[in-house]
Amino acid sequence: MEDQDHRVIARRMDLFHQQEEGPGMxxxxxxxxxxxxxxxxxxxxxxxxxxxxxxRTPQLLDRALWEASGHWQKFSEEMFVFEDGTQQRALKPMNCPGHVQIFKSRLRSFRDLPLRLSEFGACMRNEPSGALLGLMRTRAFVQDDAHIFCLEEHVEEEVAQFCRLLKAVYARFGFEDVKVGLSTRPEQRAGEDAVWDRAEDMLAVAATAAGLDYRLQPGEGAFYGPKLEFVLRDNKGRSWQCGTIQVDLVLPERLDAAFADSDGKQRRPIMLHQAVLGSIERFLGVLLEHHGGNLPFWLAPDQVVVASVGPEQAAYAEAVAADLSVAGLRAVADIRHERLGKKVMDARNLGIPGFAVVGPEEAARGSVALRLGKAASADILRSDLATHLLQVTAT
Structure with a gap:
């Protein structure tokens, strides 16, 4: 339905907009x-x-690095490329080569592993204009990207830890139905078959050890390694692929990443790529459609509006909102010269879950009439209001 489209919800809630001067932005x-x-x-x-x-890694990197990693051969048509004298440089479409450079920036020992690096990496991809779709497909986006440089004996526990993390995060955002796929070597790939055999075996063993019931997805892996893909089902029954974790034996070789083992010999680390959400923009779009704009209390941009019934209660409404803000809640006062029904409707359209009314009786008693979502109104003393709402936030 159109009213459940995240772009329609965003207009209603005043969240973002797009315009012709910034396609895909x-x-x-x-x-x-x-x-x-x-x-x-x-x-x-x-x-x-x-x-x-x-x-944090650079936005603009030399073509030579993208060629060494293999991304130029695979993604050059989707990269924004700039001429810099005789050099070509490109805005990063992904973060992994930059993280390898951090790993390589000094001598590493086996005692440094596992080394876990994370980044909210701003990426740019030259998506076709016809494929752009609100938050779901953009040219500029941020990945909650992370890479682990480790030994083979670390892989099982790192994958298990990622699965625990992912399950907790998805539940926090209101997603309980999660499916898993194991994607294996694509037709176009980097690395020898023996390398892929090892990587796929490693990931399958780790997935089984983590208790995952996964389906096999032949040919759908990344060009440098197999991956586990986590697919959410929203409350409309639609599936969204979000989280991934990948075993990569190729990039450490191509980019010459090494550490010293216990005998002082140079060895290649195993590189795990992981993202819980994928693109934050896309995940937010999924969230808006999943919840219909009625986000969980902790995630609402404004958690409670304090509305005055008449102009005589305006100062009291502002004081209550200020108390809530000091307590750490996101509160706003609505003291407009509008009827109460209009204020209720506007708060609902903005997705504000808490609505506190202050009329003559509430102002005289030092209380508010509080309504949360579909819950019945309750008279709560002003001194107790912040504590009550903070308990709601914690859940």
């Missing part, structure tokens, strides 16, 4: 960017807890 409005930041912070905190160190 997003103009984030304050409310939309607030959601974006909440998603990013949720992932950032969980990645930090999982032992990842956040990095």
């Amino acid at each position: 997003i103009f984030w409005h304050p409310r939309g960017f607030a959601i974006y930041q909440l998603i990013e912070e949720e992932i950032r905190e969980r990645m930090r807890a999982a032992g990842f160190q956040e990095v």
Whole structure:
């Protein structure tokens, strides 16, 4: 239905817009960017807890690096390329070669492994104009990208940890139905068959050890390695491929990444590529359609609106909203000279889950009439309101 399209929801909620001067680009409005930041912070905190160190890599890199990695041969038509004198440089379509450069920036020992690096990497891909679709397909997007440089004996636990992380994150955003596919070597690929045999065996063993019930997807792997793909089902029954983890024995070889083993000999690390959400833009689009704009309380850009019944309660409404903001809630006051029904409707259209009414009686008692979603209104003392709403946020 059209009213469930994330672009329609975004207009109603005042989240973002697009225009002809920036095809495939997003103009984030304050409310939309607030959601974006909440998603990013949720992932950032969980990645930090999982032992990842956040990095930032350059947007523009020399063609020679993209050729060495194999991305130029595979993706050059989708890359934005610039002439710089006699050199060609390209905006990054992905983050992995940059993370290899960080790994290579100093001598590494087996004692440094596993080394976990994460990045909210801003990427650019020259998608065909006819394929662009709101947040679902853009030319500029950010990946919650991460790479693990490790030994073979680390792979099982790293894959298991990723699966636990992914399950917790998806549940937090309201997705419980997740399917898994194991994608194997594509027809066009880098690396010898023996390398792919080893990588595919490694990933299959790790997936089984993690308790995954996966389906085999022949020929759908990345050009440098096999991958597990995690597919969400939304409340309309549609499937969305989001998270991935890949075993890569090719890029460390092509980009000459090495560490010293216990005998001082140089060895190649195994490189795991992982992303929980994939593109943050696309995931936000999926979220909006999954929830119909009625996001979980913790994720709403504005969590509660405090509405005055009449102009006499305007100062009190603003004071209550200020109390909630000090307590760490995202609260706004609606003191417009509008009837209460109009304020309720506007709050609902903006996807604000909490609605607090202050009329003459509430102002006199020092309370508010609170309504959360479809819950019945409840009279709550102003002094207790923040505590009550923070408990809701925690869930």
